[in-house]
Each structure stands twice: as structure tokens, then as C-alpha cells.
Amino acid sequence: MIKQxxxxxxxxxxxxxxxxxxxxxxxxxxxxxxxxxxxxxxxPKIQWVDWDLDQDLDLFILDAxxxxxxxxxxxxxxxxxxxLITTFFQNINCKGWxxxxxxxxxxDLxxxTQNQNNLNNISYYENLNGDLSFTGILADSYGNLVVSSSxxxxxxxxxxxxxxxxxxxxxxxxxxxxxxxxxLLDDNLPVLEYVTDSWQDISIVxxxxxxxxxxxxxxxxxxxxxxxDLDLxxxxxxxxxxxxxxxxxSSEVPIMNESEITNQYxxxxxxxxxxxxxxxxxxxxxxxxxxxxxxxxxxxxxxxxINNFYFYENIGDxxxxxxxxxxxxxxxxxxxxxxxxxxxxxxxxxxDLDLFIANQYDLSSSPWVGHIYFFRNIGDSANPYYVEETTSLLxxxxxxxxxxxxxxxxxxxDLDLFIxxxxxxxxxxxxxSTEKELxxxxxxxxxxxxxxxxxxxxxxxIDGDGDFDLLIGQLNGEVLxxxxxxxxxxxxxxxxxxxxxxxxxxxAPEVIDFDNDGYLDIIIGSGDQxxxxxxxxxxxxxxxxIEVDLTIPYxxxxxxxxxxxxxxxxxxxxxxxxxxxxxxHVKVNTCVSQGDINDDGGYNVLDIVAxxxxxxxxxxxxxxxxxxxxxxxDGGYNVLDVVAxxxxxxDGNCNQ
Numbered sequence: 001m002i003k004q005x006x007x008x009x010x011x012x013x014x015x016x017x018x019x020x021x022x023x024x025x026x027x028x029x030x031x032x033x034x035x036x037x038x039x040x041x042x043x044p045k046i047q048w049v050d051w052d053l054d055q056d057l058d059l060f061i062l063d064a065x066x067x068x069x070x071x072x073x074x075x076x077x078x079x080x081x082x083x084l085i086t087t088f089f090q091n092i093n094c095k096g097w098x099x100x101x102x103x104x105x106x107x108d109l110x111x112x113t114q115n116q117n118n119l120n121n122i123s124y125y126e127n128l129n130g131d132l133s134f135t136g137i138l139a140d141s142y143g144n145l146v147v148s149s150s151x152x153x154x155x156x157x158x159x160x161x162x163x164x165x166x167x168x169x170x171x172x173x174x175x176x177x178x179x180x181x182x183x184l185l186d187d188n189l190p191v192l193e194y195v196t197d198s199w200q201d202i203s204i205v206x207x208x209x210x211x212x213x214x215x216x217x218x219x220x221x222x223x224x225x226x227x228x229d230l231d232l233x234x235x236x237x238x239x240x241x242x243x244x245x246x247x248x249x250s251s252e253v254p255i256m257n258e259s260e261i262t263n264q265y266x267x268x269x270x271x272x273x274x275x276x277x278x279x280x281x282x283x284x285x286x287x288x289x290x291x292x293x294x295x296x297x298x299x300x301x302x303x304x305x306i307n308n309f310y311f312y313e314n315i316g317d318x319x320x321x322x323x324x325x326x327x328x329x330x331x332x333x334x335x336x337x338x339x340x341x342x343x344x345x346x347x348x349x350x351x352d353l354d355l356f357i358a359n360q361y362d363l364s365s366s367p368w369v370g371h372i373y374f375f376r377n378i379g380d381s382a383n384p385y386y387v388e389e390t391t392s393l394l395x396x397x398x399x400x401x402x403x404x405x406x407x408x409x410x411x412x413x414d415l416d417l418f419i420x421x422x423x424x425x426x427x428x429x430x431x432x433s434t435e436k437e438l439x440x441x442x443x444x445x446x447x448x449x450x451x452x453x454x455x456x457x458x459x460x461x462i463d464g465d466g467d468f469d470l471l472i473g474q475l476n477g478e479v480l481x482x483x484x485x486x487x488x489x490x491x492x493x494x495x496x497x498x499x500x501x502x503x504x505x506x507x508a509p510e511v512i513d514f515d516n517d518g519y520l521d522i523i524i525g526s527g528d529q530x531x532x533x534x535x536x537x538x539x540x541x542x543x544x545x546i547e548v549d550l551t552i553p554y555x556x557x558x559x560x561x562x563x564x565x566x567x568x569x570x571x572x573x574x575x576x577x578x579x580x581x582x583x584x585h586v587k588v589n590t591c592v593s594q595g596d597i598n599d600d601g602g603y604n605v606l607d608i609v610a611x612x613x614x615x616x617x618x619x620x621x622x623x624x625x626x627x628x629x630x631x632x633x634d635g636g637y638n639v640l641d642v643v644a645x646x647x648x649x650x651d652g653n654c655n656q
Contacts, residue, residue: 017552019084020585024566026334026375027387034332037575038084039069039556040582041335042305044295045153045218048282049100049109056080057282060100063580065528065557066093078286082331087584088554090132095119097153101165104188112138112156119150122167126188136189138167146179146192149216153278153297157221159230161251167192170217174204200256204236204243215239218278218297222290226319229254233265235277237299241270242277266292266323271310275299289318293330305337305363305581333582336373337363340577341403341456341508344564347415347438352377353564355386356393358402358419359581370402370421374438382568394440399423403508403560407459407468411489416440420455424474446493452476456560460511460520462541467491473507473524481541497542504529508560514572514590525559525576533590555584570594570630594628595645595654603645603654611642 019037026036042064048057051070056077061069068089075081094113103110108127115121115137122145125132138146146167148154154169160180167179178199179192204217215237221230224244229251234243244262249255264270271277276299281290296308307328316322329335339360344353355375361368372393379385401422406415410430417429417440426449429440449455453475462469463483470482470493479499486492501507505527511520519536526532531552556578566573571587578584595603597610611629614620620629620637629637631644648654 017086017586019086020587021084021333024585025379025385028334028375029388031332033334035082035084036334037583037585038071038331038333039087039578039584040306040333040340040580041295041309042338042580043297044309045097045278045297046280046293046295047098047100048280048284048293051100051109053108057284058082060089060098062094062096062098065554065579066095067554068092068094068098080284084584087556091553092125092132096150099154099156101156103165103190104184105163114148114150118145120147121145122148124189135187138190138192140179140193141182141191144194146194148177151216153216153218155219155221157230159221159254164190168199168219168221170219171197172215174202175199176202176219200254200258202232202245202256202258204234204239204261215299216276216297218276220279220281222279222281224281224290224321232256233279233281235279235294235297237276239263239277239299240272240275240301241265242279242294266312266321269312269323269325271312271325273308273310274302274304287314289314289316289321292321292323303363306335336371336581337361338581339401339558339560339579340581340583341560342562342575342577342583343404343406344562344566344573344575345406345415347374347406348376349414350377352379352381352384353566355575356404356406357577357583358404360401360422367397368400369397370400372398372402372404372419381566384566390438393438394429394442396442398427401454403454403456405457405459408488409468409491411487418446418457418459418470420457420472422453424451424453424455425449426455426457426470426472448495449482449493451480452478454506456506456508456525458509458511462511462520464539469493469496471509471511471522473503473509475506477501477503477505477507477527479503479507479509479524499542501532501534503527503532506558508558510561510563512563512572514563514588523561523563523574525561528554528557530554531559531561531574531576533588552586556580569634595631595648597629597645603649605649608642608645608649611637611645615639615642 021035021037026033045062047060051058056073058073059071069087070085070089071082072085073080096114098113100109110127111125111132113123115123122138124135126135148169152170156165159166164181166181169177176199177197178195180195182191182193218235220233224231229247231247232245242265244265246257247254248257273296276297278295280293283290291314292312294310296304298304309330310328311326311330312323313326314321315324336359341358343356347354354377357373362371374390375386375388377384399421403420405418409416414431416431419427426446428443432441433439451474456473458471459468467484467488469484472480481496482493483496484491485494503526508525510523514521519539521536522534524532558579560577562575572590574586576584597607615637631641
């Protein structure tokens with residue numbers, strides 16, 4: 001039975017999304033992380049460019065989502081300080097690769113990417129006052145489209161020193177295709193003329209198990225030895241390190257020395273990874289020489305889904321670089337291989353929210369099964385501080401694609417555990433913890449719950465009868481409700497219906513009363529549609545539910561939200577797990593009509609008077625949906641809220 005939700009069309013909540021990558025301190029593996037919440041990295045492709053034209057280098061990151069993460073350098077030219085700005089930069093899907101450059105020499109950056117419809121072609125976006133606008137598909141002077149194999153990571157480079165960027169892309173046979181840039185069309189599209197599919201007769205043949213093979217490549221041109229010409233750095237699917245092909249010619253006439261290719265790089269401390277390493281060189285510390293950054297795209301030697309963003313510091317100089325390994329986790333971030341699933345809950349009943357993080361699997365040990373990591377909050381309800389205590393909560397094979405949910409299902413006052421998994425089951429574990437140790441005892445797979453896969457449970461008293469019901473998302477996108485026909489001490493779940501929420505895949509619901517009206521609302525993650533917020537306006541979760549204007553249009557693949565108020569404010573904290581294995585942290589103002597103190601549908605001096613009176617009388621907390629009075633979202637009611645309300649009325653932007 002499908003029960004229809006009546007949806008009101010929503011605004012898109014994109015321009016106002018703020019990501020907090022380091023607001024919450026986190027200690028993991030006995031290290032306090034610098035940027036815990038930047039989403040993790042699986043096969044990241046990167047480029048350092050000065051997007052905001054402030055003279056320091058920012059960072060763009062592309063992974064399986066196809067959208068660009070933009071990390072702004074908020075430091076300076078010598079002291080980089082990167083922070084996440086967006087996970088869907090200008091809403092452009094770059095598919096498998098991208099390249100920024102000032103192709104038209106007008107002082108700003110244009111963008112070339114893999115074409116969405118034909119992966120062998122190149123889309124071009126012109127920069128119009130900071131907005132990237134699709135201009136066309138790159139071609140030669142006869143209209144023949146430029147071709148780059150869909151599995152390659154190509155590059156642009158001024159190989160002949162004529163002031164424009166030529167195009168190079170790898171081939172599966174181990175050679176390079178070269179297109180020469182011959183200028184711009186009237187619409188500012190670069191024109192690329194095919195030259196050869198065997199540039200400089202280079203042939204890279206990698207190997208494993210004594211078998212030579214050709215594979216996908218990731219290439220970069222850089223003058224490594226500072227002799228005035230461009231050398232070639234090459235990461236290959238069948239190579240655990242990097243190839244360097246040295247240019248012994250000149251800046252105008254390259255001659256690549258194929259007879260003396262460097263097979264491992266850096267020479268004194270070579271990278272050894274799962275293969276297909278993507279090299280980038282950048283002088284982030286402004287000391288006059290380039291440091292080396294290598295991201296692992298993963299090749300013939302396995303999937304390197306964590307510790308895959310290497311930083312090699314140049315302790316030599318620009319003429320004689322000496323690259324020394326520094327770290328394989330450059331941004332010092334949380335990353336749990338793949339498909340992280342967080343849950344905020346006060347497991348130790350001390351008044352603050354602790355953090356559990358499950359994942360799809362752990363590739364560091366066999367068998368590849370999911371783990372549940374536990375981070376205890378050693379701060380308080382206004383100042384969270386998470387410290388990892390265990391990397392395997394249940395210390396047994398629970399399967400893959402784990403998703404935890406907690407609730408007191410047996411009425412004994414502690415929080416028991418549900419776990420959804422890859423097979424679509426829901427496992428139930430009873431909490432038998434002691435004061436010193438968390439212990440959960442497996443009881444059963446809840447009978448008759450066997451969904452399409454990737455089950456994600458969320459519990460709440462949906463029908464208001466005093467016990468916990470189950471809301472479950474799954475692989476096919478459906479969201480099912482199982483009513484508890486038992487009691488608060490002895491559950492008995494019976495399928496009651498399906499919510500029609502138009503989630504295409506991997507629905508991941510969480511229930512919470514985010515508008516403080518006494519009714520449970522729903523926030524749902526999805527396969528690749530973003531996060532959706534549904535407000536329950538009359539107590540019936542099936543009917544008259546409104547999709548509100550807080551929808552995040554894109555945050556990553558397989559988004560799984562967990563919710564809580566971590567800072568004693570009216571802003572709801574949302575911790576989101578994604579397919580990369582990392583997490584994001586955003587804050588959401590879920591308050592209805594914030595600033596409309598007298599609930600008359602408008603914002604004027606009468607609201608200021610009502611706010612001043614409730615502050616003086618100490619009654620602001622008694623206002624229905626009392627968050628409307630906390631204008632600055634600091635958890636209190638005082639003159640600062642009056643000032644904020646007066647300003648928003650004058651500016652005409654209350655409740656925005």
C-alpha cells in the first residue's frame with residue numbers, strides 16, 4: 001500500500017548552505033584532525049588554481065559524484081588554510097575529469113571537462129563574471145570533435161611555448177595523442193587540431209605479475225628540473241609509482257627522452273600505491289619551489305579508498321628538488337573507506353550526543369565487512385568534542401553497508417541497537433553495557449523484514465501510541481513504515497505502508513521534530529539527489545506533509561543524514577555520510593517563520609515589541625515554536641535578538 005504525500009514545491013537551498021569542516025573537534029587514531037568533515041576521498045582528481053583571484057591557490061576536487069568540491073584557501077600565499085565551500089560547484093557535472101585555465105587570456109579561469117553525454121568529448125565553459133556558462137564542445141577547424149578516451153585523465157599544456165594550451169590525452173596502447181591549439185573561434189571556443197596519436201613515440205608499458213600491460217593514465221606536464229622546458233609526469237593503471245619522462249629539448253621544440261624514463265618517483269622516497277597515481281605540483285608555501293601532491297585513482301593493485309592524498313615536501317630547491325614524504329592524508333580528515341553512515345545519540349546518558357559511524361566495509365583486513373566506529377563526546381551539550389574509543393563496536397562479522405539506529409526497545413532505560421545492511425535485513429542487538437564498556441548482544445534479524453538492499457532504519461513514535469515504530473529506507477528508494485503493534489518493552493513490527501517521496505535510490509530517512517511542533521518530521525538522504533526535508537504539519541506522517549525550502553540539491557552519492565542540536569542553539573546540526581567514506585557537517589535553520597513573534601504572518605514593529613516583552617518577562621521559551629524568538633540562534637533570548645530582528649525587518653530579509 002502506497003500512501004500519497006501531498007507535496008508543496010520547494011525552493012532550492014543552495015546558495016545558503018554553509019559547510020563546517022572543523023567546527024567540531026575530532027580525535028581519530030589518537031590524532032586530533034585538522035579538517036574532520038570534508039567528505040573523504042575515493043579516487044580524487046584535483047587541481048590547484050586561484051579561483052577567487054586573491055593571489056593564493058584554491059583547490060578543486062573531483063570524484064565519482066561528477067561534481068566539483070571547492071576548497072577555498074583562506075590563508076595566504078605562504079600559509080595555506082583550506083576550507084570547504086561547496087560540494088556542487090556551480091552545479092556543473094564534470095563526469096570524469098576537469099581542467100581550469102584562462103584559455104581566452106582575459107584574466108579569469110575557464111573550464112574544460114569531460115562531456116556528460118559523450119564521455120570521449122570535451123565540454124567548454126566560458127567564465128562570465130565568475131559564472132561558468134556552457135559554450136560548446138571542443139573541435140578542430142573543420143568541426144571534427146576532439147576525442148579523449150573516457151577512462152583517461154588528460155591535460156592541457158603549452159608544450160611549444162606559443163602562449164596557448166595544447167591538449168594531450170593517453171591511449172590504451174600506452175601512447176599519447178596530441179592536439180595543437182591554433183586559436184579561438186568567435187565564441188571564444190579554443191580550436192584544437194589533431195597532430196598525432198603517438199606523440200614523441202612515447203610508449204608506456206606497465207606490468208604486474210610479470211605481465212606487461214597498457215592502462216589508463218593520468219598525466220601532467222611540469223618543468224621539474226627547472227631547465228626551461230616541460231617534463232612529463234605519468235601515473236598509469238599498471239604502475240604503483242610514477243613515471244617521469246624528461247624533456248631534453250627546449251621549451252619550443254620538446255624532445256622527450258624515452259630511453260631513460262624514471263620508473264619510480266620521487267627517486268629517494270618513491271610513492272608506492274594501489275596504482276594510477278595522479279601527480280600535481282604546486283608551491284603552496286611560496287618558498288620558490290614546487291611541492292608534490294599525488295592522489296591515488298586506484299589501479300591494478302587494488303582500491304586505495306583511504307590514505308590516498310599524498311603530500312611530498314620539497315626540501316631541496318627549484319633546480320634540484322628533493323621530495324620527502326610528509327603524509328598520505330593531506331587534509332587530516334575522517335575517512336572510512338566507503339559509504340559512511342553516522343548516528344548521533346546520547347549513548348552514555350550524560351546529556352550530550354555521542355557519534356557512531358558505520359561503513360560499507362574495511363579493506364584493511366579480511367573479510368571485507370563493515371565496522372561501527374564509536375566516538376564519545378567528552379565535551380558537553382554546547383561544546384561537542386569527539387574522541388574515538390573503538391573501531392569495531394560489535395567485534396564480529398555484521399556484513400556490509402551497515403547503518404545503525406538506537407532506541408530503548410525493551411523498556412529497560414538504555415539504548416538498544418538496530419543495524420540495517422546490504423541484504424536489506426534489520427538486525428537487533430540488546431544493550432547490556434556496563435559502566436566501563438559498551439556491550440551489545442545480538443538477538444535476531446527482525447522477522448519478515450527483507451528489503452531490496454541497503455536498508456537504513458530510523459525509529460520514532462510515528463503514531464503517538466507510546467512505543468517506537470520503524471521507518472526504513474532501501475536500495476530501490478522506497479521508504480516503508482513498520483508500525484509497532486507490540487509495546488514499549490516488547491516490539492512487534494508490522495508493515496503499514498510506503499511513503500511516496502520520489503527518491504530514486506538508496507533512501508536514508510531520519511525522523512526528528514525539527515520545527516518543535518510535537519510532530520515527527522523526516523529528513524531523507526538519497527543515492528544522488530541530495531537531502532530532502534519533509535515537515536509533518538498535522539500529526540499524520542502520511543498526509544499533508546510539506547517538502548520545505550531546505551532541500552540540499554547535491555551533497556554526494558548515497559547521502560545518509562544524522563541529526564541533533566550540538567551547540568545548544570536553534571540551528572539543527574546535520575552530519576552527513578557519503579559514498580566516499582567521509583562526512584560533512586552543515587547547520588540548518590528549521591525554524592518556521594523566525595522573527596514572526598506575534599504569529600500574524602508578517603514582520604514589523606509589533607514583532608519587536610512582542611520580542612522585547614517576552615525577554616523582559618522571561619517567557620520566550622513558552623512561545624509556540626520558540627525558535628522564532630532566537631534570531632541569532634545562540635540558544636538564548638536577549639537584546640541581541642531584538643537587534644537582529646530590527647535589522648532583518650529594515651533589510652526585508654526576515655526568515656531567510
